[in-house]
Amino acid sequence: MADNKSLTLSREEMRTAGEDVLDLVIDHFLHNHERSVTKPTDPAMLARWLQEPIPETGMDLGEVIEEFKEKALNTMTHLDHPRCFAFVPSPNNFVSALAEFMSSSFNIFAGAWLGPSGVAAIEMKSIDWLKTLIGLPKDSGGLFVSGGSMANLTALAVARHIKLQNNPTNAAVYFSDQTHSSVPKGLKILGFQPYQIRSIASDVHMRLPLESLAQRIDEDRKRGLVPFCVIANAGTTNAGAIDPLEDLVEFCKEQGLWLHVDGAYGGATAITQTGKTLLKGIEKADSITIDPHKWMFQPYEIGCLLVRDTHHLKEAFKVTAEYLDVLEDNGEQTNFCDHGVQLTRGFRALKFWMSLKTFGLKNFRDAVDQGINNAEYVQSLLERDPRWEIITDANIGVINFRFNPGYALSPGFHNQLSRDIILDGFAMITPTRIKDMEVLRICAINPRTTQQDFELTINKLTAMAEERLPAKLTA
Numbered sequence: 001m002a003d004n005k006s007l008t009l010s011r012e013e014m015r016t017a018g019e020d021v022l023d024l025v026i027d028h029f030l031h032n033h034e035r036s037v038t039k040p041t042d043p044a045m046l047a048r049w050l051q052e053p054i055p056e057t058g059m060d061l062g063e064v065i066e067e068f069k070e071k072a073l074n075t076m077t078h079l080d081h082p083r084c085f086a087f088v089p090s091p092n093n094f095v096s097a098l099a100e101f102m103s104s105s106f107n108i109f110a111g112a113w114l115g116p117s118g119v120a121a122i123e124m125k126s127i128d129w130l131k132t133l134i135g136l137p138k139d140s141g142g143l144f145v146s147g148g149s150m151a152n153l154t155a156l157a158v159a160r161h162i163k164l165q166n167n168p169t170n171a172a173v174y175f176s177d178q179t180h181s182s183v184p185k186g187l188k189i190l191g192f193q194p195y196q197i198r199s200i201a202s203d204v205h206m207r208l209p210l211e212s213l214a215q216r217i218d219e220d221r222k223r224g225l226v227p228f229c230v231i232a233n234a235g236t237t238n239a240g241a242i243d244p245l246e247d248l249v250e251f252c253k254e255q256g257l258w259l260h261v262d263g264a265y266g267g268a269t270a271i272t273q274t275g276k277t278l279l280k281g282i283e284k285a286d287s288i289t290i291d292p293h294k295w296m297f298q299p300y301e302i303g304c305l306l307v308r309d310t311h312h313l314k315e316a317f318k319v320t321a322e323y324l325d326v327l328e329d330n331g332e333q334t335n336f337c338d339h340g341v342q343l344t345r346g347f348r349a350l351k352f353w354m355s356l357k358t359f360g361l362k363n364f365r366d367a368v369d370q371g372i373n374n375a376e377y378v379q380s381l382l383e384r385d386p387r388w389e390i391i392t393d394a395n396i397g398v399i400n401f402r403f404n405p406g407y408a409l410s411p412g413f414h415n416q417l418s419r420d421i422i423l424d425g426f427a428m429i430t431p432t433r434i435k436d437m438e439v440l441r442i443c444a445i446n447p448r449t450t451q452q453d454f455e456l457t458i459n460k461l462t463a464m465a466e467e468r469l470p471a472k473l474t475a
């Protein structure tokens with residue numbers, strides 16, 4: 001029986017709406033490829049929607065779903081689209097979407113053990129699998145968080161606690177200028193001042209140069225600063241560059257520094273043979289960010305922080321309260337609320353666990369390998385036309401390039417080209433800057449992208465670049 005007073009629906013209403021939504025979702029997974037990546041938005045229409053008053057009385061759920069289609073679905077940018085090459089694309093999967101539905105339907109609390117908890121056990125097992133894939137030792141640990149930014153922030157909070165006993169006065173932290181913005185953002189949140197945050201110029205391969213790092217740390221020590229942490233990249237967002245992890249492990253050990261590796265983007269390649277070789281050394285870091293909602297095909301939000309010594313999480317985060325005494329553990333239970341910021345937390349592990357069990361690691365590995373190969377295929381296509389200049393070679397799924405007709409193009413040319421292709425809706429490519437050079441960047445990690453998608457996209461982009469050449473504009 002429907003009872004709007006207790007916010008419940010009848011069996012029939014739930015079934016009707018559920019079937020409608022399921023059909024919509026299945027249609028998306030089957031036909032996403034045939035549709036536009038982006039849709040032009042109408043500012044006047046958005047302005048009208050923003051006037052919507054609070055609905056004092058309810059309306060038919062079917063109509064609300066229709067409104068969702070009109071307002072969100074029909075105007076959104078599909079980062080899971082096989083021709084979305086912007087940022088880090090997010091090709092999710094249906095099994096994980098089902099897991100999310102169950103997780104929120106049963107409103108599964110994953111903050112604490114609460115009984116003989118299979119819920120915590122599934123998260124522990126999922127973390128255990130990730131530890132194994134990275135090659136961390138048995139007594140390492142971790143937890144799922146909302147994404148890479150939160151995992152980096154959590155790691156920095158642990159490093160601050162363990163190395164500085166939470167007193168950041170005069171402490172200094174080091175990373176390359178290619179490091180993701182979530183790292184300086186996290187440091188800002190944790191109270192570090194600009195003079196304590198050392199961004200070091202990357203080398204020609206966009207990597208953190210060990211010599212400059214050592215020199216900077218030496219100088220800082222002489223000035224009275226207290227170096228305590230280095231953040232290395234296992235796949236930069238810009239170019240997929242991997243810092244010299246083995247050397248950094250050695251260096252940080254000698255210097256008594258915490259080494260955090262941001263593998264939010266590239267960490268997933270550790271499941272492939274190529275990645276294992278490229279990321280050698282990652283398994284010896286003090287903490288690692290890896291983001292299943294990037295290259296492990298999960299829907300938002302699931303990031304993961306792994307730490308070499310699981311006790312460090314509890315030391316950094318556990319705070320007691322009388323109303324939480326009931327959660328007191330005897331050492332055998334895991335209360336994830338004591339391992340991070342959140343007390344109430346959703347069951348993020350379920351989607352990771354269910355999809356890995358359903359598809360198997362081999363299919364995940366092949367899908368990641370496919371992304372690595374995809375970027376190499378894009379490079380081979382670009383190299384067919386000498387006007388496309390490769391700025392950074394295809395590197396774990398990412399490539400940067402620019403149009404170079406043999407004379408200088410006006411500033412903003414590539415930004416405009418990106419806008420052209422985004423407005424067209426066929427594909428999405430965004431610009432970035434590499435060593436102050438304006439370039440286009442393709443991140444090609446979607447395993448559903450076909451060779452034909454890449455060919456058509458590069459052909460379209462070439463035609464658009466030709467259209468924008470000055471001679472054409474003035475003709």
Ligand SMILES: Cc1ncc(COP(=O)(O)O)c(C=O)c1O
Nearest residue numbers: 088147148149180182237264265
């Ligand atoms: C290397 C790297 N670190 C951290 C992040 C931040 O992750 P999130 O967007 O999940 O917060 C990103 C996002 O692209 C990234 O590429």
